[in-house]
Amino acid sequence: MSGVLVVMEQRSGAWNRMSFEALAAGQQLAAKLGAECSAAVVGSDPGALATELSSKKLKKAFAVQHALLGIYTSDGYVAALEQLIKEENPDFVLLPHTYQVRDYAPALATRFQQVLISDVIGIRTEDDRADSPIFVRQLLQGKLNADYRHIPPGPCFVSIQAGTFRADAVEDGTAATETFSPRLSPDQIRNKPGEPFRESSHTVDLTAAPVIVSVGRGIGEEGNLPIVEELAKALGAELAASRPICDNGWLPMERQVGSSGQTVSPKLYVAIGISGAIQHLVGMKGSKAVLAINKDENAPIFEIADYGVAGDLFEIVPELTKAIQTAKS
Amino acid sequence: MKIVVAIKQVPERDAPIHIAADGRWIEEGDLNYTINEPDAYALEEALQLKEKQGDAEVVVVSAGPERVQSTLREALAKGADRAIHIECDDLSTRDTLGVAQVLAETIKAESPDLILTGLQSDDLGLGQTGVVLAELLGIPHATIILQVEFSGAGLKVKRELEDGWFQHVEMPLPALLTIQSGGNKLRYATLMGIKKAKTKELKTVLAAEASAAATISMERVYLPEKQKKTEMLTGSPQEIAAKIVEKLKFEVRVI
Structure with missing residues (x-):
């Protein structure tokens, strides 16, 4: 087929909504390439989901169907999608960067002697090389950001990070649905x-919570946590943390913000x-306002912060707590 | 029981980042290197499995220039039994498939029962080497694993899913797992461990020439553009605190 194939993700008949962000990415990439976009959904009975895709602007909506694909396994998905891709021969295969995709897409790409360009946060094309898009990771x-390019021949496999494309940018249209029945046997699934x-x-x-005070690695050690707990208390905020704090057991896992x-x-x-x-950012970048305090002025948190303080949290946070207590009293 | 842990050496987290003159990577001269953090969790899991299992051997493997030997020594000091350094000065010119091929060749000769590695690297973060390695070796894999138990002739692992969900997966051996951080608590090397490490085997093997050209290329690195216009607040800690209170009162309106 050439063009772009987007592999959508579902579980028990419900879409993973990141799929539609990947679909929007696929449609936009296809438009830039002057090619067509198709989509595929994998399952034991994905017909109804494929039918939903028939109202999108796509060349085809594939229902990749087999009894052994009812529950996700890497072995099943790799074998099924390998067959679909070999038959359809797309130039680009786009996937949402979900935990499931992280589990099977590298192996799928290996079947084609390719490397997945994973966790992509932007796609650009340059006028003089429209057929060779730049994938930003x-x-x-x-x-740092880095520009990646695929070196032909393809197919080129790409996974798209959450929030990179808008799901509501998916263009409506019509698509022919087609059932694809891969050959699979139970002994293939280990x-x-x-x-x-x-x-x-x-x-x-x-x-x-309307206000969240979240703490990360910069706090240094568990014994320093009270200074952020006091700030949270002064603000009437819930206390949250980035993954390393919960990994260390300093705060319970249920207070973790992020993917x-x-x-x-x-x-x-x-x-x-x-x-x-x-x-971490994918878990909080929808916040209405972000205040970041970090000693490293180049920390990526400042890219999405409304207010930033590049300084020593051990000096600033206690002063801030005091100032808030005074303002509130 | 033989457990291989594949380790990557990466720049330290607080390392100063200066983009190299050719714009394709960072200046390496002023960097300090350390074990990739998820790989440290993979090593810890292997050491705990060895302690539970009794007669297991833990072999650590790392590909890269000579400097990766310091990271392998640290792994030996923590309790790994022996180490293999795959000498490879052109690692950065190989893509994930090329790196996995280098690892696969050495690891295959070891015929391990279990291979552990971190779920992704702190530097490139492609998060694929483990899965590609399993595919090249023709063994099953599971990713983002928090707990590992031997169960019958195989494994039962706890896999992290999104949004606080988990799943158990049973699988046969040999197998490869990519380990998530936080499933165990990292140990420090003891003085005794550091002493013992000096007598443990650290073998160096030469990486084979790359068998195929890279299929993806990193063309340029650069500082990310800001997505929001950040208002940076400056002054003494008291002045900064006062400025923040103003913002929270009149702009964000949470006080």
């Missing part, structure tokens, strides 16, 4: 996945000693 926890489960009762619902924790959009998010790796 972050390096060194967001301290892993036996169990039912997904949740651990804690989620007693802390950060998503409802592996909760996604929040409070009126005010105060980021203290948080550098702002992409995994």
Whole structure:
């Protein structure tokens, strides 16, 4: 087919909404390439989901269907999508950068002697090389951006980070639906996945908090946590953290904000000693206002902060707590 | 039971970032290097499995220039039994597939029961080397793993999903797992461990020439553009605190 193929993600018949961001990316890339975009959804009975895609501006909507694809396994998905891609021969395969895609897409790309350009936060094309788009990724926890290009022949595999494209930018239109039945046998599938489960009762619902004070690596040690706890108390805020703080057991996992924790959009998010790796930013960049305090003026958190303080949190936070207490009394 | 841990050496987190003159990477001269943090969790998981299992051997493997030996020594000091340094001065010119091929060649000769590695690197963050390595070795894999148990002839692992969900996965051995941070607590090397490490085997093997050209290329690195206009607040800590209070009162309106 050439053009762009977007692999959508679903679980138990429900879309992962990042799929539509990848779909928007696929449509926009296809438009720039002067090519067509198709989409695929994988499952034991994905027909209804493929039918939903028939109202989008696509060449084709593939239902990749097999009884062994009902529950996700890397082995099943790689084998099925390898067959679809070999048959359709797209130049670009776009996927949402989900945990599931991280699990199978590198192996899928390897089947084609390709390397997935993962976690992409932007796609650009230059006029003189319209057929060779530039894929932007972050390096060194967001301290640097890098431009990547694929070296033909393809296909070129790309995964798109959450929030890079807008799901509501997906263009409506019509698409022919087509069922694709891959050849799979039970002995190809080596892993036996169990039912997904949740651990804690989620007693802390950060998503409802209007103000969040969040703490990261910069706090240095557990014994320093009271200074941010006091700020949170003064502001009437919920206390949250980036992953390393919870990894160390200094705060419970249920207070974690980011791709592996909760996604929040409070009126005010105060980021203290948080550098702002992409995994954290995707969990809080919907905040109405962000105040960041970090000793490194080049920390990526300042890219999305409304108010920034490049300084020593141990000097600034206690003063801020005092000033807020005074202002409130 | 043989467990191989694939380790990457990366710049320290607080390392000063200066873009190199050719704009394609950072100045390496002024960098200090350390173990990739997720790989430290993979090593810890291997050491804990060894302690539970008794008769297991933990072999650490790292590809790169001579400097990666310091990271391998640290892993030996923490309790790994032996180390293999795959000498490769042109690692940065190889893509993920090329790096995984280098690792696969050495690791295959070891015939391990289990391979552990971090879920992604702190520098390039492509998050793929482990999965590609499993694919090249023809063994099953599972990613973003927090807990590992031996169960019958295979493994039962706890895999992290999004939004606070988890899943158990059962799989046969040999297998490869990419380890998430936070599933265990990292240990420090003891003085005794550091002493012992000096007597442990650290073998160097030469990486084979790259068998294929890279399929992706990093063309340019640069500082990210700001997405928002950040108002930087400056002054003494008291002045900064007063300025923030003004903003929170009159602009954000949370006080």
